[in-house]
Structure formats: C-alpha cells, structure tokens
Amino acid sequence: MALCFWVTIFAVLSAALAISVSIPKEVYEVARGDNVTIPCSFKSTVVLSQIKALSVHWARLGKNPEDPASKILDYYYPANELDINAKYEGRVGFVSKPETGDVSIYLSKVNLEDNGFVECAVNIAKDSDGVNTRATNLLVLVAPSKPLCSLEGKAEYGQDIMLKCFSEEGSPTPIYKWTNYDVRNTLRPDPPKSKQENGMMTLVNVSLDTSGFFICTSSNKIRSASCNITVAVMPPSMNIALTAGIIGAGVVALVVIAVAVYCCCCRNTGPPEEYEMEVPGEEEYDPKSKTLKNTKEYYDEDNEPCHNGDTYNDDGEEEENKRSRPPMIPPNKPRNMGHSDS
Template identity: 90%
Template sequence: MSTKKKCRFKLQCLCFPFVTPVLSAALAISVSIPKEVYEVARGDNVTIPCSFKTTVVLSKIIAMSVHWARLGKHPEDPASKILDYYYPANELDINAKYEGRVGFLSKPEMGDVSIYLSKVTLEDNGLVECAVNIAKDKDGVNTHATNLLVLVAPSKPLCSLEGKAEYGQDIMLKCFSEEGSPPPIYKWTNYDVRNTLRPDPPKSKQENGMLTLVNVSADNSGFFICTSSNKIRSASCNITVAVMPPSMNIGMTAGIIGASVVALVILAIVVYCCCCRNTEPSEEYEMEVPGEEDYDPKAKPLKNSKEYYDEKNEPGHNGDTYYDDDGEEEQEENKRSRPAMIPPSKPRSMGHSDS
C-alpha cells in the first residue's frame, strides 16, 4: 500500500466520528418559532406560528400530542395550559380562560401547529411555549418559546407626597400607573413658583417613579409633573409642593395651653382673695364690751342700766334691774363680765313710809 493511500484511509477514519452526530441531529425532531417577540395591542387578534420537523414520515405518524402553555414569570412558577391536542383521536382540550378565543390554523399532524389568539387581554402577556411529542421520535428539541407582548397604554398615573414638607425634612414624591404594557417609564420634571423649568434639586434621586428630595427648603417649593410613558403613548399627573417652617409639636402646644390655663386659674384665685379680705365691718362701727382690764370706776354708768337710774333717782325702779328690749341678752352678758358696782348710799326721805 502506498503512502498516499494510507493517508487517505486515515483521513476517512478521522472524519467518520464527526459526521455521525451531525446526521443524527438532522434526523431528530425539532420545534421552532420564527420570532422571539410578538406584539399585539390589547383587544386585537394575534397569530403565533410554530412548526416541527421529524424523522418519522408524517403520513405514518402513529401518535402525536401538541401542548401550548403560558409560562410563569419565574422559572419556579407553574405553567398555565392554553390547549392540548392528541392525534389520532383528534381530541382538543382548551383551558376555560381561552375558550372561544384560541385554535389551530391547520391540521397539526401535517407539521404546522400554529395557533391564533383573539381578543387578547393583559393576562395573556408573557412567555408562551409550544411542545410537540411524536411516537418513535424521542431525540432532538421538541419545545420552543416566544414572548407575547400585549401592548397597553399607561393609565393616568397617581401622584402623591410622602413625608412632611417642612424645612430640613426629607420628602418623597410618588408616581404610579396601574396599567401599562410594556411597563411604563416614569420621569419627573419640576417648575419653580414663577413657573420656570428647573433642574432636579441637589442630592435628589429618581427611581421607579419615586423622586426623593433631601433637606428641603423654601427653594424646593414649586410644581412637579410626573410623566408615565411606554412605546404606545404617555400620561401624566402633577402635584404642588409648598415647603413651610416646622410646625409646633402637638404635645408641646397642649402643654403650653394647659400651663396658661393653670396660671389664669391661680391668678383668679389670688385676685379673689385680695378683693374679699376687707369685706368685714370697719372697726369704728363695732360694739366692743369692755373687759375687766378695761373697767374704769370713774366712767359714767350706761344708759338704761340700774346704776344710771339709781344715780338719777328716778321713781319706778326701786333698784330693780332694767332690761333693754333690744339688747336683753347683751346687757346680761355685760353684767356678768364686769364686777358688781356698789350703789351710792342716799338718805331716805322722811316723807315716805316703808310701805
């Protein structure tokens, strides 16, 4: 054998292992979807094409099944069935959510398993997968997925303020659209009190529709507008921010009010006491009864007393005690409080008898 023939033989031996896997892959089943993304406006109809190739002659397929499903947002989330088809029984099982809205465009056993989906809703948004299983053809890739993007314009966003718009405080402006597909992008712009467009304040931050303002002052007061937009259209909302001086604490205010009330009550009590101290009769109008220490023997007897009449020597009393109708008890008290007085002795008249 020549050297040339030996090299040719070795080349064939080296090439044979690489040719065999390529032929096997070509003869295995394969499922394909032409595009990675299919866009449709909410409420419209869409066609999602899917086809397969197999090593089995189509006319000789013994058994086949086709599965369409909506995949979860995360790999661990379970898939939601759209429809299942079984051949040769020609049995079609459709999920109740898609009843009357989904179906095949042709006979699946002929190699085309494309579906139509009508009246698309926002719940249809997400990854959808086509899977084909054919008896006696287990090798290859039998599934393919694509993204069904349901386009929905952003709903009018809601603007809100979180925190206290006071000097030195941090506040957050929030903006959110309840609907929007693809998810809307948010952008804040602001105007000063003279309605002039201005850049974002220093140290401010925009993220996911939230605008954070740090250490606000009167310069941050103005008119703020949030725009929510996606590839269809946009919508906006606005909010006015008025930064004010810090308000007094409610507890401090209540304490000040309470202290003021207590002070007024004390002042009223003091004033009342001062005004009512001298309401008793003045000393010059009081009637004082002299005690033993104040008794004066040279003082004239009181009017209407026994001594007074004895001194005057008026008839009709004969030394009997005189009682004043207006001050009977007072006279008795005065009599008990001072020492007995010795009536002056007078000569008896010769013209009167003892009887």
C-alpha cells in the same frame, strides 16, 4: 483526521433524523384587545403521511422557573381530539391541520393575563430524539393608566420629602420621569441631592427654593400619561390649622369680654327717679271732712283740733304752742313725671 470526519457525518445524520420544533421569533407583541398568531412548526424523521400518533401541547409558563405551567390546549392525532383550557375557550385554535407540520395557534381578544412566555411542545411516536419544545414571549401592550401623584413627609424647611408616582396599568412596565418648574413656571434642573428611582423622587433638606410645580410622566412604547403636584415649603411654625385655631379662640375671647363690659357699663341707662318736697302751708282745708289735706289732724265745729275723738283745749302755754305749730311735713314722695300739678 478520518475519525473526525466520520464523527461529523454521524452528528449531521443524527440531527437530520431527529424531531425539531421551531418558533421564528423570540418576542411577539400585540395590543390589548387585538388578535395575534403565534407560529410554531416541527420536522420529524417520520414521514408526515406515515405518522401514527401525534400530540401537541401549548402552555403558558409561570413567571418563575419553579412555577407550574398552565395549559392553553392539547391536541391528539389521529383521534382529532382538542382539549382547551376554560380560560381560553372561544379565543384559541389551530391555524391549520397539526399533522401537516404546522401547529401555529391564533389567540383573539388578548388581555393582560395572556402576557408572558408560551411554549409549544410536539411528541411523535417513534421520534423522541432531538428538541421537541420551543418557547416565545407574548408581550401584551397596554398604555399606562393615568398615574397618581402623592407627597410623603412634611414640606417644611430642612425636612426630607418624597414624591411618588405610580400607574395601575401599563405593559411593558412604564418608565417614570419627574420634571419640575419654579414658582415663575420656568423649567429647572432637579434640586440638589434629589434622587429619582422607580417613580419616586426624594427631595433632601427642602427650602423655599424647592417650592414649585412637579410633573410625573409615565410612559412605555405605546404612549404616556402624566400627573402633577404642587410643593409649597413652609417654615416649621406655619402650622395653618393650629394658627387658625389660636386666632379663632382669640376672637371669641374678645367678643366675650366686650359683651361683659357692655353689660356692666350700660345696665342703668334710664334717668334717676326725682323726688319733690311738700312745701308747708300748701295743704288745703276740707270743710266736709274737717281735715287738712295730706294730714291726719281733725278739727271740731269750733275749729278746734282733735285726735282720735279727744278734744284739745287751749289750757296752758304748751297746748297753745301745739296749735300754733305748722303741720308736719309728710315724707318725700316721687314726683309725678310728665304730669303737671293740679
């Protein structure tokens, strides 16, 4: 019993004589673009006024334990040397003098790269026992950016499709929720066998009843944003592009056939040429040329017919018949349409 008492007293005295670094809260939240103060303090077995050497190290820890930490700043006392990482130049500094026990820092114009765990470490000469480091989570709050909605797959009867929703920005990480409305704009429960996970909504064996208006909401503790998409489920044969192509080809074919028929049927539209017959006896005798008009027979002064300078006499019955024979009918000739005979 006495042994346990002395062990407890020794432990308490050891703790009192060891260095102790503390940060009040596990998480500090700040909106992007705002300023924040991250408190950190230490206690030491060495009287503050008698501290001969002090160093303070602030760093941003990696996302994974194996990732190296990146320096924010280093401070050395009594030289009063301050070494700041170029990424934080002009944005970070101590709130008060570190040798007073307060090593809190301020960080201005916070951005998403500042998001994550930060660590405060204090080293004092001749005081190496105890806990000299503490860490806290700096949570930079960013409202979700407007998400993008998309559809993956074919919205045809019996098919499985997936609706996707994603915000490029958002801290903390946004939570996604899909809601849907039917064609009459009435809110309805999710379709049977549907599943939502990480902004993706799977629709199984879609049908006409699946058609509707789907809205995705991306939200975190700052605010929310949304996007929407219309799902119209069609029969497999309703390929609009193919149907339009077939209809277009059919129209062109009909036009070509109509033009061909028109050209064949309407090529000769004018009235046919008419011919008139020369009536025998209509020829007139020309005294000057001693010929019958429209004939090639000639007559001499005694009105005897002759041909090529040869005179025909009336010896014999055959010659008499020739003279009494009416003139030859000339070939048909086109009628002078639109003019009267003179």
